[in-house]
Amino acid sequence: MRASTLLLPVVASLLAPAQSQPGAAASPADFRSIELRGGGVVTVRHGATRRVRVGGESSGRPIRSEGEELVIERCSRPCPRGHRIEVEIVTPEISRLAVADGGLIQLVGEFPSQAAVAASVSSGGTIDMRSLGAARLSATVSDGGRILANPGGAMTAAVSDGGNITYWGEAAVTSSVRRGGVVVKGAAADLRAPIARLDPPLPPLTALPPVPAVTRLPHGEE
Helix, strand or coil: CECCCEEEECCCCCCCECCCCCCCCCCHHHCCEEEEECCCEEEEEECCCCEEEEEEECCCCCEEEECCEEEEECCCCCCCCCCCEEEEEEECCCCEEEEECCCEEEECCCCCCEEEEEEEEECCCEEEECCCCEEEEEEEEECCCEEEECCCCEEEEEEECCCEEEECCCCEEEEEEECCCEEEECCHHHCCCCHHHHCCCCCCCCCCCCCCCCCCCCCCCC
16 A cells, blocks of 8 residues: 655654664664665755655565664565655765665765765665765675765775776775776766766667568478
């Protein structure tokens, strides 16, 4: 059933600490890390007060707090066909962003510079953090996916088993690529381009050869 879009403050009733971490002492209102699992779209904006708005389709409780981490899981069990989830988050600071198994975390608007940020994508998905400056950025992609970043100081970038890290600016970059993938500097014209414009075009389909006509033999012949 389609859930109506609600503006929800980050309170304990919405973001109860995960059962797997009963000893977590951090308040849900103190999250600094955002992780998306299993697909969906998460839009993050800067603001003085943390807020979360959930839209799209709801399946169980898709958002929970694990210590200082806000975890967004598209479905707690196999998703029904066509299921989607959209989340908007307002936060004054970010220390970590992560996407696993597809989906998009995108930062919009301007963020003040952060001292240190870690970003990771595994098994597909995208983190678009071009509007967030970080004095130190650690970016990791494994098994496919991509990170778009505009670090303000130094960046450590690592790609393994396929994936893409594209960066802008004049940061000092230390990079490593293992078993496929790329770390590359983006074109200046693409720094503020819409994310959809940066999606690689699909290759054209290969034309199949025509099926030869079947010659029917006269009755009685083989």
